[in-house]
Amino acid sequence: MATMTNARAALLPLPPADRAAQVTAALADYIDRANLGAGDRLPTERELTIALGVGRSTIRESIRHFQALGVVEARKGSGTYLLRPISGATVHMPLSFETGRLRDVLLQTLEVRRGIEAEAGMVAARRRTAEDLVNIKQKLDEMERVQIAKGTSGPEDLAFHLSIYDATHNPLFKQLLEQMRGAFEHFWEKPFDRPDFARRSFPFHRTLFNAIAAGDPEAAREETLKILAIVEEDIKEMSK
Structure with a gap:
């Protein structure tokens, strides 16, 4: 299982203006680069807070986003686990419209x-x-x-x-x-x-x-x- 010390998959602090959306993108990118698969445990809230430089409430909002998409599962007393492989390209697909009206x-x-x-x-x-x-x-x-x-x-x-x-x-x-x-x-x-x-x-x-x-x-x-x-x-x- 990949660790937070994996150089290729290092999580870097985010600028102060970034919020849950940036955390979601950073975590999805980390999961992809660290080759985490179904059943692997994600970093803890504390680890993510320190690594990304954001508050726990922002981390929790991002995790709730993943849960709503059905790609992670929180297990009481154990941690948060990946249910299927994801990347920044597959976690969220925002709608686009040809019209600006x-x-x-x-x-x-x-x-x-x-x-x-x-x-x-x-x-x-x-x-x-x-x-x-x-x-x-x-x-x-x-x-x-x-x-x-x-x-x-x-x-x-x-x-x-x-x-x-x-x-x-x-x-x-x-x-x-x-x-x-x-x-x-x-x-x-x-x-x-x-x-x-x-x-x-x-x-x-x-x-x-x-x-x-x-x-x-x-x-x-x-x-x-x-x-x-x-x-x-x-x-x-x-x-x-």
Whole structure:
């Protein structure tokens, strides 16, 4: 097994401005150059913190990224292990668009979201556990609290949808989101500088939760499509 002292695979400190994305790229490159394979243990958080010159929270965020992609596994009391070989070229494949217009990017991404999220809602309605429902409701309550207080709830809205992905018990949903995160996050970044973007979809998040809690896949699909229909309307209206 390769070690942190391997000269060809040395990890070098990152500039202060770099964050989790740079840690992810550096660690992926290290794994590739050190020829680590499935079953090999990754360096510890402490080793990575010292080698890369970043805080533990940044290291943990990067490791969570790898976990979401299904390429590493954390074993309690033992460490983090590689499930399959990876490199900087295979860890993350950001989407690219031929157009630079935000309107077109959002509409193109929405077509993908519609298929993934409608299916995720249906699967979650069939497979959700009592623990999943508690998690989804917590995220929904927080989203509603922030929405009422501030009039917008970007990160909280995203967390709500991620909790539904979790309730599918199919890791591919979150892996797909990780691959497309750059494009998807446009929806939670006040597009067109409008904090009221998609605000009208707010009540349908509660009805979506109710459908999942009731174990009704078709209702979950319908409520998801209502949310995304409003998003599409606002994209077209606000981009005029």
